[in-house]
Amino acid sequence: MSMGSLQGYHCDNIDIKKAQIEEAVRVLLQGLDEDINKDGLIKTPHRVAKAFLDGTRGYKQNVDDIVQGALFPEAGLDNNKVGHAGGVGGLVIVRDLDLFSYCESCLLPFHVKCHVGYVPSGHRVVGLSKLSRVAEAFAKRLQHPQRLADEICAGLQQTVDPTGVAVILQCFHIHCSNGFVKKVISAGSGVFGDESDPIWREFFSLLKFRMSIADKNFSDWCPSVANVDTVSIDMVSAVTSIIRSLGEDPSRKELVGTPSRFVKWLMDFKHCDIKTILNESVSKNSDIPTSNKQIYSELNLPFLSQCEHHLLPFHGVVHIGYFGVEEVSPTKKSFLESIVQFYGLKLQVQERFTRQIAETAAPVFGGDIIVVAEASHTCMISRGIEKFGSSTATVAVLGQFSTDAAARALFLESLPRLSSLS
């Protein structure tokens, strides 16, 4: 296993790598029929290059360097005592390390909750933060969950040389239509080499969640599919060039289909001005006397979109409030779902997405509407800022909702407290 850089494909000039990625991103944006000179997009190649290079910085990190100088002598039990503790046999666990990695199959980031345990030996322990740093060094590469677990485990086993290492990863991969694909993965070495050993049961007891380890079938892990026939050769070449600039070998067998999978994902967000997919045949409600109207709402309409600043997904739910005399008909509800989906499937910013939904839906509700979008932005967590757990809300108000603070308050206070984002 290589612990450090992939020397054969490593180009040390960061400026050249950045320029190569930026050029490739411009090809991708043009393939999406976007104007690469418009304000929100002109610096997107720069931002995407920065995010990719930062998100794969692990290729330049060496586990030996991380652990070196953080191995501390630590006594075990007094000689006359029977048992395991401290630097000789006292199980150590670090739980709930949030990591982001890049799926080697499709180049989308995936979230990892990482739990590491080890059994010290030889009267020494490793600094607790190094367990996190080693995990991070392997996460910041193009990865597959099982290899990530195996590499963290082997990396710690080789450098710390303990009685055993255990790694549990909870992995979450975004899915275009179905929330997230979740997998729980394990890897063990030394005394953790045998999954039926009681030490595994002790490790699980000390984790704060209940779960079962996935079988070794990963066929449902990355939901993207390669379909070279339908994607542009130029765009595929551009992504291949990005992979090479990150220091990886695009001909590695797990990466061969990655460029076309990434392009296929992007093409779902291709620029499109035609609204014919929207059902415009729904009736307008503007002729109902205001005095008979109450506030109704449609909550938790799911959406997936793509941030135009970083080419990274954001996803969440939309809540819509309106004045009416009854709940929306199935036809209108389906109309709202179509709008939400339609405005998600393009390069977006959340503020615009919210406004567009409000403007398009308003006529159906007599012009009085309030729209709230709540989202998790991958770009807030997979880049330098790494604000796991943060979320964003944007509001658009039209007609009566813009002048009637009590109506706004009534609707906003009716929104679900518990986040539907996960």
Add this chain to the structure above:
Amino acid sequence: MSMGSLQGYHCDNIDIKKAQIEEAVRVLLQGLDEDINKDGLIKTPHRVAKAFLDGTRGYKQNVDDIVQGALFPEAGLDNNKVGHAGGVGGLVIVRDLDLFSYCESCLLPFHVKCHVGYVPSGHRVVGLSKLSRVAEAFAKRLQHPQRLADEICAGLQQTVDPTGVAVILQCFHIHCSNGFVKKVISAGSGVFGDESDPIWREFFSLLKFRMSIADKNFSDWCPSVANVDTVSIDMVSAVTSIIRSLGEDPSRKELVGTPSRFVKWLMDFKHCDIKTILNESVSKNSDIPTSNKQIYSELNLPFLSQCEHHLLPFHGVVHIGYFGVEEVSPTKKSFLESIVQFYGLKLQVQERFTRQIAETAAPVFGGDIIVVAEASHTCMISRGIEKFGSSTATVAVLGQFSTDAAARALFLESLPRLSSLS
């Protein structure tokens, strides 16, 4: 308000600053009667200097630089529509940004959950991640919660120039005996300048928690006290030198008592070999026939300790399992509490802490004991790795627990699932 560096006190040579802090930390360690050349401590001055400089890097960050280039043109509503949306009036909120700051009163880190809202104007929005970066730039300084809220608010108001900015901070300050002091703070500008304006109610509705804003009385915020009489002048001077090296003015009125407060906090963890504070008079249980014994436990004994690698607090709970014929007597429970507290109050590593408790408590339980310590380490979250929400568990087993896997499993599976750390 100064948005950038405190030029008057700023020394640009990072190596000199680092060396000054390292020298000061050596003075502090000697004041704690520690051997500064022992393995776990020899690099502590280096680690502490790195942590302090990283934790106060905000002094070198300028809000203009952060926001510049991330203001994007964004349309409001079509001309013929009444309301607020997008780049003209559409409320934008970013929630649950985890930050760490340093308390200017005592130099301990405090945790902040930050929520920022603003109302765009002039057909433009700011990149969502910049709200986080601006908040971070002010958090990474010696701070007071209200000033932190005010500075984030003013920084965004001045650079983004929106219709208004709102900031809510949930702040958590570690307390030596009582968990955490919690404060909820607000700041508002522009349309958020009036706390009774309905816009505040809308902002609150979109937060995912219920809370009341603290009154402006902060007398109970930082639980540390200055007591110059009882602390070493050399140690106080050393901390004063650290503050100066961080680019701050130690004579600023909020900082005048800080060195003695920090020293007083540290002195609670002074090296001490004498165990006379422990009540050794509790009876030994070794003469009860094994066949009559069952597993009993004492759970959730709280502790506070200080990481010897980073001079930063870690805190949590200890769970103890033993074989016996009955629950522990009040005398023995108090003995266990004393042990847990005693071994916390020194410079520690969690593995040693767990072993020491096990070794000291074992004789009282016939030599058969299992000890689990669960902790949150400030050093895992307030430095570069910033793994919010991560926690650590360490285990020590003596006597029968080391050979009887079923007994270990029985005890470990009885531990509380929900974390008592917070």
